Amino acid sequence: MPTELILALVKREIAKRRKKALFIDGFPRGLDQISYSLFFRDLIGYRDDPDIFILIDVPETVIDERIKWRRVCPLCQTSRNFKLLPTSKVNYDETKKEFYLLCDNPDCKGAKLLSKEGDELGIKPIKERLKQDEELIERALSLYGIPKIFLRNSLPVKDAKNYIDDYEITPEYSYEFDEKTKKVKIIEKSWQVRDDEGKPSYSLLPPPVVVSLIKQMVEVLSLYPV
Ligand SMILES: [Zn+2]
Numbered sequence: 001m002p003t004e005l006i007l008a009l010v011k012r013e014i015a016k017r018r019k020k021a022l023f024i025d026g027f028p029r030g031l032d033q034i035s036y037s038l039f040f041r042d043l044i045g046y047r048d049d050p051d052i053f054i055l056i057d058v059p060e061t062v063i064d065e066r067i068k069w070r071r072v073c074p075l076c077q078t079s080r081n082f083k084l085l086p087t088s089k090v091n092y093d094e095t096k097k098e099f100y101l102l103c104d105n106p107d108c109k110g111a112k113l114l115s116k117e118g119d120e121l122g123i124k125p126i127k128e129r130l131k132q133d134e135e136l137i138e139r140a141l142s143l144y145g146i147p148k149i150f151l152r153n154s155l156p157v158k159d160a161k162n163y164i165d166d167y168e169i170t171p172e173y174s175y176e177f178d179e180k181t182k183k184v185k186i187i188e189k190s191w192q193v194r195d196d197e198g199k200p201s202y203s204l205l206p207p208p209v210v211v212s213l214i215k216q217m218v219e220v221l222s223l224y225p226v
Helices: 004-018 034-044 061-067 124-143 157-163 206-220
Strands: 053-057 070-072 079-081 089-093 098-102 150-152 155-157 172-180 181-188 190-192 200-203
Touching: 004 034, 053 124, 061 070, 061 190, 089 172, 089 181, 155 157, 157 200, 172 190, 190 206
Parallel strands: 053 150
Antiparallel strands: 070 079, 089 098, 155 200, 172 181, 190 200
């Protein structure tokens, strides 16, 4: 869609939601520098309330693994991750010799979660989009006068002990099948990934990142209790 049209639609939606804080995710990509600034300025000046840019840094390896191991319930569409966010029930198929997740939703009566076609490729199909996102972030950074909140998904392993507790780290799960009891054992350990600079890192779970967002928002908007 042309930028002007998207801009008009976004403004119309903003106008409908008076006295509400809005979180706008996913600006149009692939614009030149001037279009970007016009786009931002136009939206930022549209309503007379504070604007904030929220920038999230997530290593590509994290995005890649989240896509590759994604599993979806064919009935209720619940999305989980075989390696990073399993359901409470994991089964083993003895003939296929593979583990699989069962949906936790009682309405689904233990439906098997499936991978979506193309997910096995990970970030490959969205590489170009990620590159454009990076450019978009650079443009946003160069806009003066608008407060920015920086969030990070990962932390180098060597610094982790000084800043975070174990329960804030995304665990990785693996599975073992006990031939005797016919039960699946779930093994959990802290997940280690290489960040974009190749440093061994931990990926944070969502809650600590949200806490960081709230803390910074209180500061940016000066919402201290009086
Ligand atoms: Zn389901």
